[in-house]
Amino acid sequence: MATRTDAPTRREQILKEAARLFAERGFHGVGVDEIGAAVGISGPGLYRHFAGKDAMLAELLVGISGQLLTGGKRRVAESDGGDPETLLDSLIEGHIDFALDDRPLITLHDRELDRLRDSDRKLVRQLQRQYVELWVEILREVYPGLAEPAARSAVHSVFGLLNSTPHLGRPGSLPGRGATAELLHRMARGAFAAAAA
Numbered sequence: 474m475a476t477r478t479d480a481p482t483r484r485e486q487i488l489k490e491a492a493r494l495f496a497e498r499g500f501h502g503v504g505v506d507e508i509g510a511a512v513g514i515s516g517p518g519l520y521r522h523f524a525g526k527d528a529m530l531a532e533l534l535v536g537i538s539g540q541l542l543t544g545g546k547r548r549v550a551e552s553d554g555g556d557p558e559t560l561l562d563s564l565i566e567g568h569i570d571f572a573l574d575d576r577p578l579i580t581l582h583d584r585e586l587d588r589l590r591d592s593d594r595k596l597v598r599q600l601q602r603q604y605v606e607l608w609v610e611i612l613r614e615v616y617p618g619l620a621e622p623a624a625r626s627a628v629h630s631v632f633g634l635l636n637s638t639p640h641l642g643r644p645g646s647l648p649g650r651g652a653t654a655e656l657l658h659r660m661a662r663g664a665f666a667a668a669a670a
Contacts, residue, residue: 483514483522484523487519487529488532490508491503491526491530492533492575492581493511494508494511495533496576496577496578496581496584499585500526500585505517505519505520505525527589527590530581530585530589531589531593533578533581534578534582535593535596535597535600538601539600540571541567541568541600542600544571548560548563557615561665562658564607564608565631565635565658565661566654569635569654569657569658570654573638573650573653577639579638605625605629605632608628609624609628612624615665616665616666618669619668619669627664627668630668634657634661634664635661
């Protein structure tokens with residue numbers, strides 16, 4: 474979900490390849506030597522950047538949860554109390570960018586979250602709750618008649634919809650990034666409208 478245009482650091486390269494490999498073969502199906510080979514360094518060379526695979530997994534899952542929350546807060550701040558409809562669209566667009574660009578992290582979260590240490594897993598859940606509540610607040614501004622529990626359920630449902638991208642087939646089998654993003658956006662707005670009906 475990064476918006477940087479400069480070259481990724483070695484650490485970022487390692488995390489990207491670790492996410493891809495963990496998503497493809499599972500956390501226990503990948504060794505540090507394979508991750509190292511994917512970025513052109515020896516397996517033991519990874520230990521200059523990370524204490525081990527557990528540290529990589531924690532940084533990936535805590536990191537993406539933090540990025541989503543930070544991105545959501547930034548969009549709220551940039552809206553400066555503007556039109557809630559526009560802000561909701563912006564939040565949806567940001568989450569779609571994540572869902573299309575970071576598909577391995579969605580798979581990794583679904584499969585490997587329980588492998589994190591308790592403290593890291595609790596931090597992921599805390600960040601996710603804050604992210605959900607940010608959406609709930611905006612959604613209720615757009616649909617004032619929507620009760621808070623229903624709004625929260627709607628947000629979780631839309632996240633499930635948007636986070637289904639790893640199950641849509643291989644990247645080349647989708648109708649194109651732009652068309653897929655538009656479809657997901659329409660479906661998310663449709664789901665919210667249905668919840669408020």
